[in-house]
Amino acid sequence: MKIIKLETFTKPYVSFVKITIEDGSIGFGQMSTYHADITSQIFHKQVAPWVLGKEYYNFDDLEDFIFEREHKFPGSYLLRAIAGLDTALWDLKGKIENKPVVSLIGGNPGKLRIYGSSMKRDIKPNDEAERFKKLFNEKGIDAFKFRIGAECGRGIDEWQGRTEEIVKKIYNSLDKNIIKMVDANSCYNPSQAIEIGKLLIDNGVTHFEEPCPYWKPEQTKIVTDSLKIDVTGGEQDCDLRIWRDMVKKNIVNIYQPDVMYIGGLTKALKVAKIIEDGGYICTPHAANLSLVTICTMHFLKAINNSGPYLEFTIEGSDYYPWQKDLFLNNPFQIIEGRVEITDLPGWGVEINPKWLEGAEYMSSLYDS
Numbered sequence: 001m002k003i004i005k006l007e008t009f010t011k012p013y014v015s016f017v018k019i020t021i022e023d024g025s026i027g028f029g030q031m032s033t034y035h036a037d038i039t040s041q042i043f044h045k046q047v048a049p050w051v052l053g054k055e056y057y058n059f060d061d062l063e064d065f066i067f068e069r070e071h072k073f074p075g076s077y078l079l080r081a082i083a084g085l086d087t088a089l090w091d092l093k094g095k096i097e098n099k100p101v102v103s104l105i106g107g108n109p110g111k112l113r114i115y116g117s118s119m120k121r122d123i124k125p126n127d128e129a130e131r132f133k134k135l136f137n138e139k140g141i142d143a144f145k146f147r148i149g150a151e152c153g154r155g156i157d158e159w160q161g162r163t164e165e166i167v168k169k170i171y172n173s174l175d176k177n178i179i180k181m182v183d184a185n186s187c188y189n190p191s192q193a194i195e196i197g198k199l200l201i202d203n204g205v206t207h208f209e210e211p212c213p214y215w216k217p218e219q220t221k222i223v224t225d226s227l228k229i230d231v232t233g234g235e236q237d238c239d240l241r242i243w244r245d246m247v248k249k250n251i252v253n254i255y256q257p258d259v260m261y262i263g264g265l266t267k268a269l270k271v272a273k274i275i276e277d278g279g280y281i282c283t284p285h286a287a288n289l290s291l292v293t294i295c296t297m298h299f300l301k302a303i304n305n306s307g308p309y310l311e312f313t314i315e316g317s318d319y320y321p322w323q324k325d326l327f328l329n330n331p332f333q334i335i336e337g338r339v340e341i342t343d344l345p346g347w348g349v350e351i352n353p354k355w356l357e358g359a360e361y362m363s364s365l366y367d368s
Ligand SMILES: [Mg+2]
Pocket: 183, 185, 209, 210, 235, 285
């Protein structure tokens, strides 16, 4: 069965991909979020032409095949576009075999514990503590991640004294059994990060994400070796050479690939294996409630070395207005701190037809 049509439905932050094969079977995937309008141009120019007319089932090779054809473009945008094709192929395969994707890759549907992930740095420490308490009481979420430092901040805090204040505030406000994590988003140099790390350890934080610029792994390594806390990272890294090198050099304690930045589920599974072979766990990055979190649910539930929880953003329409109304029948319902993968085929979600209608449409067709 050949791939005969590839369509995209695009708004500036999100672009869905629809794949159709010869017998009319379809699947839906999504490209990585942000600048999705640019990514969809790349999809039709540098991805679709190479796979139209190819057999749909051989997609492990298809991904490599595209990469070989476009080997002068090893960067993020091509991988973001390939993620759209890859995730559409998995949905198609699931629908053809009448299985959820998780079952195609060795796992089972069911519940997954989440951690509530804050994206806000402009939030005051007290307000952050209050919303964590509310989410614990109302939805049973018992693990949270908050932001420290400034994003790529060269050691500067979001405002003076915020980091120390929020670390202490969260510790003193939440039940001691609630897991506390932080993300520095590449803020610190090693000596600053080690000092901050001591503050974190004294205040019950167990996960210190991206302490140093992620493109300087030798700095991160110093922090990992100096502190008795889980240093974590890897969300932006999308080259298998980098992954092998990071794991081999023990750069962090917990590795966090992003299924969509990396180029889709097929490649994320390869990365999970590299991490597993290195003896580490994988707690993937998933920062918004588009298809990335759905794909990550299936991924996490299937791999052997999954971390204890799924990253799940706690931000709503004020922060992420564009993630509203993407799907019908809310696939992100939280009960007792858990979300659930159903046994519906493919990704098990229905993209909102109204959203698709309002999106910019492009298509590439197989010219037999
Ligand atoms: Mg992060």
